[in-house]
Structures are given as C-alpha cells and as structure tokens.
Amino acid sequence: MNDLKPFCKLVWNSVSLADEWSNVLAKAQDISFQAEYEMVRQGLREANVYHMYPNAFDKQIEQITEDNLVFLPILRSRTYSGFSHQHYPTEVLDSNSFVFGVVAENLEAAKRFRNASKSGDHVTQGLMLGYPECCSKFFTESWTKQKALDPCYETALNTLSHTVENDVVNVEGHPYLNQMLRYFGLRITPFFPCSFNCQEAIQVGEAWHLVMKCIDEDTTDKIMELLSQPLSWSLYKGIIEIKTPLFRGIVNGYSCDKRKELRWTGKMK
Amino acid sequence: MRYDLQKILESMEQMHKTTRGNSFCMHGGECTLIPRGDFETILKKMYELQGQSAIQTNGYTINNDLIRLFKNYRTNVGVSIDGDGELNALRGFPDNPEKNRKYTDKVLANILKMKKEGIHVGIITVLHKVNASTTDKLEKLLKFILFLRSNDIKGGRLNLMWSNHPEAKQYQLTPEQASNAWLFLYENLKQYPDHHWQPFREFVDNLLGFAQSSCSLGKCDYFCTYGAKTILPDGTLGNCDRTHQEEHAYTRASDKPTYERYEILKQTDCKGCRYWNVCFGGCPAEGVDGDWRNKTRWCEPIYSLYEKVESDLKAMFPNINLVSDHNEIDDYFDMLRSGKSIQPFKKMSRDKAVNPSSWKGVKMKKQKEKAKVPINAHGDCAHGDHTDHGDSS
Numbered sequence: 115m116n117d118l119k120p121f122c123k124l125v126w127n128s129v130s131l132a133d134e135w136s137n138v139l140a141k142a143q144d145i146s147f148q149a150e151y152e153m154v155r156q157g158l159r160e161a162n163v164y165h166m167y168p169n170a171f172d173k174q175i176e177q178i179t180e181d182n183l184v185f186l187p188i189l190r191s192r193t194y195s196g197f198s199h200q201h202y203p204t205e206v207l208d209s210n211s212f213v214f215g216v217v218a219e220n221l222e223a224a225k226r227f228r229n230a231s232k233s234g235d236h237v238t239q240g241l242m243l244g245y246p247e248c249c250s251k252f253f254t255e256s257w258t259k260q261k262a263l264d265p266c267y268e269t270a271l272n273t274l275s276h277t278v279e280n281d282v283v284n285v286e287g288h289p290y291l292n293q294m295l296r297y298f299g300l301r302i303t304p305f306f307p308c309s310f311n312c313q314e315a316i317q318v319g320e321a322w323h324l325v326m327k328c329i330d331e332d333t334t335d336k337i338m339e340l341l342s343q344p345l346s347w348s349l350y351k352g353i354i355e356i357k358t359p360l361f362r363g364i365v366n367g368y369s370c371d372k373r374k375e376l377r378w379t380g381k382m383k
Numbered sequence: 384m385r386y387d388l389q390k391i392l393e394s395m396e397q398m399h400k401t402t403r404g405n406s407f408c409m410h411g412g413e414c415t416l417i418p419r420g421d422f423e424t425i426l427k428k429m430y431e432l433q434g435q436s437a438i439q440t441n442g443y444t445i446n447n448d449l450i451r452l453f454k455n456y457r458t459n460v461g462v463s464i465d466g467d468g469e470l471n472a473l474r475g476f477p478d479n480p481e482k483n484r485k486y487t488d489k490v491l492a493n494i495l496k497m498k499k500e501g502i503h504v505g506i507i508t509v510l511h512k513v514n515a516s517t518t519d520k521l522e523k524l525l526k527f528i529l530f531l532r533s534n535d536i537k538g539g540r541l542n543l544m545w546s547n548h549p550e551a552k553q554y555q556l557t558p559e560q561a562s563n564a565w566l567f568l569y570e571n572l573k574q575y576p577d578h579h580w581q582p583f584r585e586f587v588d589n590l591l592g593f594a595q596s597s598c599s600l601g602k603c604d605y606f607c608t609y610g611a612k613t614i615l616p617d618g619t620l621g622n623c624d625r626t627h628q629e630e631h632a633y634t635r636a637s638d639k640p641t642y643e644r645y646e647i648l649k650q651t652d653c654k655g656c657r658y659w660n661v662c663f664g665g666c667p668a669e670g671v672d673g674d675w676r677n678k679t680r681w682c683e684p685i686y687s688l689y690e691k692v693e694s695d696l697k698a699m700f701p702n703i704n705l706v707s708d709h710n711e712i713d714d715y716f717d718m719l720r721s722g723k724s725i726q727p728f729k730k731m732s733r734d735k736a737v738n739p740s741s742w743k744g745v746k747m748k749k750q751k752e753k754a755k756v757p758i759n760a761h762g763d764c765a766h767g768d769h770t771d772h773g774d775s776s
Binding site: 116118121123124125126127351353364 | 631643
C-alpha cells in the first residue's frame with residue numbers, strides 16, 4: 115500500500131471544548147519550535163534540527179548569527195501541510211520548499227551532526243540533540259530496522275508496566291514522554307523514548323518543560339494537562355487516529371501489516 | 384432538550400447561502416415534540432429559504448394542527464415505520480406488544496390521513512432481524528409496501544439497520560440476510576414501473592453513471608460530511624448524525640472534505656472491485672468493526688444488489704454502457720465533478736451510432752467533440768437517513 119500524503123485533521127468533542135482549548139493548540143506548536151531552538155541557545159544540548167524557509171531566511175539567519183550559533187543545510191525538502199514522518203527531498207528551492215538543516219553551537223558540531231544525518235547514524239544525532247542513548251538506540255532499532263516510522267506502539271510494548279488486552283496495549287507513562295499528540299503540536303520532549311517510563315528521558319524532559327514554561331507558562335501548563343489525559347492511539351491502514359476526552363484527530367501514518375492500537379491511561383506525573 | 388432557536392435560524396440562513404442545493408430536514412429524536420411555536424418557526428424558515436420544508440417523524444403525534452402546518456409550509460413528511468403489526472416491534476413500545484400494536488396502527492392511520500390531506504409523505508423502513516431476517520417476514524413486509532402503494536404511497540427508503548452498540552446490534556441483519564432482504568424486495572418491486580423505493584432506483588442510476596445518488600456511496604469524509612450536515616441545538620454546524628454514534632457530536636474538521644479513506648480502501652478492502660466507482664466502500668459510519676477506515680459492513684448486500692441490477696439491465700439491453708464496464712476509470716466521482724460522464728445509451732442513440740441497437744453490433748459515428756455536461760455530483764447528493772424530497776407523490 116502506498117503511504118498517504120501528509121494530512122492532519124482534528125474535530126473537537128464539542129463546540130465549548132473547541133472554544134476553551136483551540137487557543138492552546140494554536141500556540142503549542144510555536145512553543146515547541148521555540149523550545150527546540152532555546153535548548154541549543156542556552157547550551158542545554160549541542161544541536162537542533164532546523165527548517166530554513168525561503169520567505170523568512172533573512173530574519174532566521176539574523177537571529178542565528180546574533181545568538182552566536184551556526185546553521186548548516188542538510189537537504190532541501192518540499193513543504194507539506196499536516197504532519198510528516200519524513201522529508202520529501204527536492205532540488206528546487208522555492209516557496210514550496212524549505213531547507214532542512216542543523217543549528218549548532220559551533221561549526222564543528224554542526225558538521226558532525228550533518229555527517230551523522232547523511233550517514234544515517236541516528237544514535238550520534240540523538241546524543242547531539244540531547245536525547246538519552248537508550249532512546250536513540252531504541253529509535254534506530256524501531257525506525258530504521260523495523261520500519262516503524264511512528265513507533266508509539268513499539269514504545270508502549272517496550273514499557274515494562276504495559277498490559278495487552280484484545281490486541282490493544284494499555285500503558286501508563288510520564289506526560290513528558292507522551293508523543294501521541296505531537297501531530298497537533300502537543301508535546302514536551304521531541305523524541306521517541308525507549309519506554310514511556312524511561313527515567314533518563316524523564317530527566318531530559320524536566321529541562322524541556324522548564325524552557326517551555328519560560329516561553330509561555332500558562333500554555334505549557336495546559337499542554338501538560340492535555341498530555342496527562344487518557345487517550346487512544348491506533349494505526350490502521352496507514353492512518354493514525356487519536357481519541358482524547360477533548361478531541362479526535364487523524365493523521366497520515368505508514369503502511370504496516372497489522373492494526374496497532376494503544377490506550378494511554380495517562381496517570382503518572 | 385435545550386436549544387438556541389435564534390442561533391439555529393441564523394445557521395439555517397448561513398447554510399442556505401453557502402451550500403445551495405442542500406435541503407433542510409428537521410430530525411430527531413422526535414422533532415414534533417418541541418414546543419409547537421418553535422416547530423412552526425423552523426418550518427417557516429425552511430419554507431422561506433427553499434419554498435418547502437421537511438421533517439422526519441415517527442408519525443405518532445401527527446394531528447390536525449400539525450397537518451395544517453404541513454400544508455402551510457409545504458412540508459415533506461418522512462415517517463419512520465418498519466412495517467405493520469409485529470414488523471414494527473422495535474419502534475414505539477418495544478417492550479409491550481399490545482401498546483406497540485396500537486402505536487403502529489395509529490402511525491399507519493396518520494400516514495393515510497396525511498396522504499388523504501394532500502401532504503407529501505415518504506417512508507423510511509429500516510430492515511432488521513424483526514422485519515427482514517426470513518422469507519416469511521419479508522413477504523409480510525412486501526405486503527405492507529404494496530398496501531402503501533394501494534394508498535398511493537409508492538416509495539421510500541429501505542435502509543439496513545446498523546449499530547455498533549451491542550444492545551442494538553443484536554437486531555442488525557447478517558450480511559447474507561441483508562443481501563437476501565434487498566434482493567427479495569428488489570425482485571418483487573421491479574414489476575411496478577411507478578415504484579420508487581430506494582436504494583433500488585438509485586442503484587440503477589448509479590450504474591448508468593448519472594450521479595452519485597446517495598451520500599453513503601459517494602466518498603463521504605467522515606470528519607467533514609457533505610451529504611448531511613447537522614445544525615446542532617446551539618446553532619453550530621456539525622457532521623452527519625451517523626457520526627454521533629461515537630459518544631460525541633463532533634465539530635467539523637474543515638469546510639472542505641478530503642478523501643484519505645478512499646485512497647486506502649482502493650488499495651485494500653475494495654481493491655479490484657468492479658463496483659468501486661458506484662460504491663467507494665460505502666458509508667464510513669457503517670465501517671466493519673465500527674472503524675470508519677474499513678469498508679462498509681454492507682459490502683455483500685451492496686455488491687449483490689449491483690450485480691443483480693447490472694444483470695437485469697444487461698439482459699434487457701446487452702449494448703448498455705454501465706459505469707461497472709469501465710475499469711479504466713480511476714475515479715468516477717472525480718469524473719462527474721469535472722463535468723464528464725459515461726454515455727450509457729450511446730449504442731442505442733441515433734446521434735451516436737450509425738445503426739443503433741440495444742443488442743447487435745453497432746458502428747459508432749465519429750465524434751467531433753465530446754460534450755461536457757456539468758453534473759451536480761456533490762451538493763445535491765441525497766442523504767439516506769431521511770426522505771429528502773418527499774417520496775410518495
């Protein structure tokens with residue numbers, strides 16, 4: 115089966131919930147992007163993957179330069195609407211494309227990251243991005259070897275306390291590590307943990323949480339509230355569906371030979 | 384139930400401006416139970432906007448006062464009844480056969496009364512285990528349909544009951560029973576040229592490539608339904624009420640539908656199906672195992688009925704050109720939207736054929752330019768859960 119083009123749809127469970135929460139979602143993505151950059155600027159990690167846009171590159175370069183950071187391009191990708199699990203390389207650079215690259219604290223680090231990216235060395239990339247080694251290795255195994263482009267289900271199966279009931283994986287975990295809502299901009303950490311209870315990943319999450327709170331405390335609190343709520347996530351026929359107490363969303367997934375479904379009980383904090 | 388009448392009326396006006404071609408229908412629960420003044424206000428608004436009005440009702444509460452309103456506002460009245468006597472046991476008072484019999488008698492009397500008064504009456508009969516699971520039951524149901532016909536009520540919808548709720552699902556027909564039910568009724572009604580029970584007539588039109596006659600076979604986006612949009616009690620616009628089965632009356636995802644479900648079904652459940660272009664995997668709400676990503680649970684009856692209709696059309700007119708003859712058409716829905724269509728009778732047309740015939744070899748005339756006929760394949764697609772335009776007159 116051919117994978118679907120990127121798309122992302124969200125319907126609220128009621129109009130009043132939409133009124134109350136849609137503003138949080140509107141802000142969440144920006145906070146995440148800012149936090150990604152801030153984590154490098156504040157020296158909390160070596161590198162950050164970065165999108166340079168043809169219609170904004172002047173301002174982007176100015177900021178990077180002012181912050182004494184460096185940018186190196188890695189590839190040109192077509193733009194997409196919705197959520198994408200991978201880039202769409204292109205030669206053309208126009209308003210329908212962007213440059214995927216790395217922002218790092220110095221040129222040496224940027225080159226090292228670029229080399230790791232080009233050689234498919236996810237562990238080095240993960241470490242430079244500040245992710246725990248166990249999580250980087252897990253990602254390499256599931257994403258590269260098992261071709262699980264969105265390994266939420268695999269992470270759930272790798273979480274010690276999980277249970278399986280009628281082929282559905284029930285799992286609880288730390289909201290910092292909840293990656294099931296990131297399609298809608300809702301997340302604290304930007305990586306797949308090896309387990310939803312990985313202590314190292316939770317520690318990394320503390321730093322991200324603090325940085326996000328400094329950017330927008332109220333919205334970050336709301337994001338944490340959403341990430342802590344129970345939800346169901348399923349991948350079936352190349353479409354991921356997420357149901358939460360507030361909304362239901364669908365997004366492009368990837369082809370796999372069976373239905374993958376998990377229930378996040380969302381307790382642990 | 385709480386509702387904001389003013390906002391509902393505003394939404395109706397807004398909807399009328401933006402989606403001309405759709406018609407309004409007041410649905411329930413039982414819509415005749417709202418305060419009479421509000422009921423009339425909504426009928427009046429429909430009439431002002433589209434020159435007629437429509438409701439779907441159980442028919443039990445119909446009285447002279449309501450009939451007066453129906454006349455005033457040219458109301459098409461859709462009545463939900465699943466047959467007479469015990470066939471209608473799931474409606475009214477399901478736990479009390481005696482009360483239920485009286486209920487059904489009253490509904491039937493009201494239908495006939497409305498008809499006598501000149502009201503446009505349509506019927507929705509839902510097929511389930513109580514009225515359509517055996518030949519005996521189907522014969523009784525046919526008798527009921529013919530009784531309606533003898534009272535000049537010649538059409539309606541014969542929808543397959545479905546549910547994902549265990550309590551209701553026990554009454555859902557098996558796919559085989561559903562196929563038998565539709566084929567039985569189709570076979571026994573086709574002798575009446577004036578009948579317009581659906582989906583039978585619609586399936587003929589679909590195979591002839593005229594338009595996608597019902598939203599359930601027309602690539603509906605589950606998150607942005609187009610065949611049916613609901614105005615919710617607070618006046619906001621929601622999706623088709625078939626989506627409300629899932630705990631919530633979800634908001635709409637956007638103004639414009641998208642078709643991811645159909646991209647995957649074409650590659651999976653429906654791969655290679657000869658009726659893809661007249662079915663598209665069916666209504667997403669009816670998806671197998673309650674998952675809209677699957678094709679409809681009614682694949683078997685839809686396929687069987689198309690097969691039978693196709694066979695009848697071909698038997699009578701071997702030269703007929705049907706959508707199902709065109710495997711090369713990637714997406715007939717898109718083709719219709721772009722203003723193109725197949726020409727079902729081209730070999731039987733003096734304009735197209737040198738020696739037109741319904742059966743023998745035909746030499747076609749050379750075509751100078753293909754005609755482009757704009758076809759409304761989108762906005763005016765009927766919705767199968769109410770009688771959109773009043774069916775019986």
